[in-house]
Amino acid sequence: MDVKVKELMRIGDLARETGVSRRLLRYYEEQGLLRPRRLANGYREYGDTDVAAVRHIRTMLAAGLPTAVIARLLACVHDDGDRMVPSACPGMVSSLQRERRRLAETIDRLQTSQQALDTMLATVLEQRS
DNA sequence: ATTCTAACA
DNA sequence: TGTTAGTA
Numbered sequence: 599m600d601v602k603v604k605e606l607m608r609i610g611d612l613a614r615e616t617g618v619s620r621r622l623l624r625y626y627e628e629q630g631l632l633r634p635r636r637l638a639n640g641y642r643e644y645g646d647t648d649v650a651a652v653r654h655i656r657t658m659l660a661a662g663l664p665t666a667v668i669a670r671l672l673a674c675v676h677d678d679g680d681r682m683v684p685s686a687c688p689g690m691v692s693s694l695q696r697e698r699r700r701l702a703e704t705i706d707r708l709q710t711s712q713q714a715l716d717t718m719l720a721t722v723l724e725q726r727s
Numbered sequence: 728a729t730t731c732t733a734a735c736a
Numbered sequence: 737t738g739t740t741a742g743t744a
Contacts (some may be wrong), residue, residue, distance in 0.1 A: 608730070609729090609731095610729065610730075613729080619737070619738080620730085621737060621738065621739085622737070624731090624732090625737080639730080639731090639744070640730075640731060640732095640744080641729080641730055642731090659733070685735080705728075
């Protein structure tokens, strides 16, 4: 079997691999989304598994999940050295369901706003003709 | 060259 | 998030 040698990546490398800025990568760490090793010189050391981690973070962020929730969810993923496999994590499902409801509410508010805009727009167009 | 922390025309 | 300063 091809045992994967640990690829040493510093923040600049990870930034290029993921397309995420160094600034943002450090921010993710502040939010507890990433936990890179520190070299003797203080430099952050990332592994190739972090590349996948960042992609996961991006999709979750795109899903509208707050960093606090993402941090908890990431703790529920066990890294077997090759892939990110989900592990037992109490509260994860209910947490996601709660976020889903939160999204439903914001979608609802946005639809209301859209209707209000449509009404105003209709009025303006009517006066113009 | 590259990264680090802290902070802000 | 960008950017900049002063380092290591």
